Amino acid sequence: EPEVTQTPSHQVTQMGQEVILRCVPISNHLYFYWYRQILGQKVEFLVSFYNNEISEKSEIFDDQFSVERPDGSNFTLKIRSTKLEDSAMYFCATRNTEAFFGQGTRLTVV
Amino acid sequence: AQSVTQPDIHITVSEGASLELRCNYSYGATPYLFWYVQSPGQGLQLLLKYFSGDTLVQGIKGFEAEFKRSQSSFNLRKPSVHWSDAAEYFCAVTGFQKLVFGTGTRLLVSP
Numbered sequence: 001e002p003e004v005t006q007t008p009s010h011q012v013t014q015m016g017q018e019v020i021l022r023c024v025p026i027s028n029h030l031y032f033y034w035y036r037q038i039l040g041q042k043v044e045f046l047v048s049f050y051n052n053e054i055s056e057k058s059e060i061f062d063d064q065f066s067v068e069r070p071d072g073s074n075f076t077l078k079i080r081s082t083k084l085e086d087s088a089m090y091f092c093a094t095r096n097t098e099a100f101f102g103q104g105t106r107l108t109v110v
Numbered sequence: 111a112q113s114v115t116q117p118d119i120h121i122t123v124s125e126g127a128s129l130e131l132r133c134n135y136s137y138g139a140t141p142y143l144f145w146y147v148q149s150p151g152q153g154l155q156l157l158l159k160y161f162s163g164d165t166l167v168q169g170i171k172g173f174e175a176e177f178k179r180s181q182s183s184f185n186l187r188k189p190s191v192h193w194s195d196a197a198e199y200f201c202a203v204t205g206f207q208k209l210v211f212g213t214g215t216r217l218l219v220s221p
Contacts, residue, residue, distance in 0.1 A: 033208060043154070043200060043211040056208055091153060097161070098144070099209055103153035 002026040006092050006102035013109055016081050021105045023075040023092030029100075032075045033093040034067065036060065037104075043091065049075065082109045112137040112203050116212035123191045124220050131186040131215050133175075133201035143184040144202045144209065145175055154200065160184060171195070193219045 005024040013019050025032055034046040047057040049067055066078045075094075079086055087109045093099040113136045123129050135141055142161050146154040158169025165177040175186045184201060196219045202209045 031207075035209075042213045043202075043209075045208045045210065048208050093209070098156060098159050099204075100156070101146075101154040106151075 002100065004092055004094050004100050004102035006090075006105050008105060009103065010106045011108070013082055013107070015084055015109055019079050019082055019107060021077045021079075021090050021092075021107070023077075023094075023102055024073060025075055025092070025094035026100055029094035029096050031055075031095045032067075032069070033095075033099065034077045035091040035093060035101075037089040037091065039088070046077075046090075079107075082107075084109050112141070112205060112210045114201050114203050114210055114212035116199075116201055116215050118215045119213070120216045120218065122218040122220055125193050126190050129186075129188045129191045129195070129217070131199050131201075131217070133184045133186065133212060134182050135184060135201070135203040136182065137203055137205060139205055141203045141205065143175075143177060144204075145169065145173070145184075145186050146200045146202060146211075147171075148198045148200065148214075150197075157186070157199075191217075191219055193221070195219055 007022045032049040035043050037043045045058050047061045048055045064080050069075050089104040089106050091104045092102040115134045144159045145157040148154050157173050158167050160167050160177045168174050173188050177184050198214045198216050200214045201212045
């Protein structure tokens with residue numbers, strides 16, 4: 001079965017540092033997403049990406065966040081100047097019809 | 111705007127008993143509906159989906175769900191629960207863009 005791969009699986013970073021979360025989507029998928037899940041809470045939409053540009057973003061996705069597909073394969077989420085409240089699981093998803101989710105990156109900001 | 115309500119935060123079911131997890135959605139057009147399962151510390155695994163056609167859909171691990179347009183519901187069922195089914199279950203809706211998730215229902219399975 002095709003799968004979405006996310007790296008790293010865990011990341012610990014100091015407050016104020018920049019982090020880049022990486023996702024390798026399923027090869028023929030056209031739509032890419034980042035979601036966030038704070039511990040014990042629901043999965044929240046951050047941003048969707050189609051045709052090399054952001055198609056929709058949530059209120060959470062402020063100037064601190066950015067996404068790109070630097071080499072036509074990887075799909076990255078960059079968080080500049082991390083805050084404590086950015087600690088969460090971050091899920092990448094890709095889709096044509098149904099969405100396939102990666103296993104997530106657990107980000108801990110200390 | 112689309113939304114999903116999962117009214118039960120926790121449900122406890124005895125092993126071997128039947129299960130029904132409730133999901134109500136709000137969406138202005140024909141929705142695409144999904145159920146995902148998440149084990150602790152793990153990612154989201156798709157159990158089943160509804161796009162169109164037969165309103166009773168079968169999924170993996172013996173789960174099924176029924177789309178009822180008149181009730182705006184997409185409840186998840188399983189006739190006989192196994193201890194390994196203990197997890198968090200999320201219902202989600204989309205109109206072909208972002209997925210909107212419910213708050214989840216944590217299933218506990220008692221011996």
